[in-house]
Amino acid sequence: MRALLIGVALAFIGLFLLLPLFVVFTEALRHGVLPYLAAIREPDAVSALLLSLKIVAIVVPINVTFGIFAAWTIAKFRFPGRSVLVSLIDLPFAVSPVISGLVYVLLLGSRGVLGPLLQDWDIQIIFALPGMVLATLFVTFPFVARELIALMEQQGNDEEYAARTLGAGGLQIFLRVTLPNIKWALLYGALLSAARALGEFGAVSVVSGHVRGYTNTLPLQVEILYNEYQFQAAFAVASLLALFALVTLVLKTVLEHRFGRELKTH
């Protein structure tokens, strides 16, 4: 029984998880190392990488800030409508990424509700960086907030109350008492949201307009190359993303193992 179950589990993992990972790198290196290096050094690929990193650099700090505010409010206080806020924070997980992009096109696109207004002021949001940032924010903001809410609820308010009694101010309580308790969970949430921001495809694809060398992120570049039948180049760029994914998995595992007790009880 034991051997059979292990066999089935490992076969499934091998077929559905290991094999695809293996295929990405094999296909990327199909014609050898030089074409591989050429593909990832190609100007469009490099500008796609830079744009992706730029989006991550904008989105993650915003997620961290919002996550802290939301978690402080939801985990430290009981108030009417609290559970509605929690459901709203979870909402993006139940919405298709394509819809996450669509809603911003409908709101801010040239034919959108605010489109004419933005055009008068000469502000371009859709088919430009701001739109891609907004769509990515929609998809990624729950990661930090959820992680922090779960942990802070479990930790309770006792330490903060004690600090208050001893005369600490609000900012002092947060920096000296709360932050040290949640720092690893904060990092964990930031890591997950960074990984998702880097790899987001559907939402960004809808708002990007696919302007080559200008609004192409790495995942969009993969799609373009693939649709042009440049398979080796597509897999070369994809292998960069796969590499980032592996690094994420390693960091995540390390965080869970070393600081498991300081994250939430998984």
Add this chain to the structure above:
Amino acid sequence: MASLAQQRRTLPGFGLGLGVTITYLSLIVLLPLATMLLRSLGNGPAFWWQAVSSARVLAALRLSFGASMAAAAVDVIFGLIIAWVLVRYRFIGRRWFDALIDLPFALPTAVAGITLSALYAGNGWLGQYLEPWGIKVAFTRVGVFVALVFVALPFIVRTVQPVLQDLDKECEEAAATLGASRWQTFRQVLWPSLAPALLTGFTMALARAVGEYGSVIFIAGNLPRVSEIAPLLITIKLEQYDYVGAAAIGSAMLLLSFVLLLVLNLLQRRMLRVQR
């Protein structure tokens, strides 16, 4: 727990935190979603219904929801086996396999998409062995299903794992000592604790799979009325500047997901009540 007034007197930051949270959620989530819902009804409910009930849209919705349920169901079975093996057995490389479970979370969907189609295309790594048997995966509905199985797997494993970890092995041993067969032990000792977790995992997997786009479109072939998923149809409508049509499909997807999640939540609540 202290009352809100007491909490607020003791801990600062409630007003500021609530203000920031509500403002941000309104701007990023509520306002855009409300715009879509209003826009979808912009030409009247009759137009909405017409846009949603066209044969092509209905086929896409049926495929998105049908394939997602099938994929989530398959993942419930294999996810349970994987979670069981990872929690209960010790073998070489267990930690590596455990870490690998989250790959579908971490791997960008576009990468998963092109990789799966390289695997299952007629001349692909696996496709070349399946094709002679008459099994076509890439560019069919089966391809959609396979991609969704990949995407949804971690949801099941990660919800069942903690439950299995908390289950006392002694209960099973006691049942076995009292003469229960393996099946009886599973059915009467393990199942009551596992079922709610499996249902939660199924629900999360389903919610994710229904909206999935990147990993599906490369392997699906996207034949209208055959292997075209609903999210793809939204992007097609957008490219044709049919904003109302796109918004209509979007709102229909949200509506269906909402009803489905509601039913599954009620089912789960009932399950937990019966146990008590």
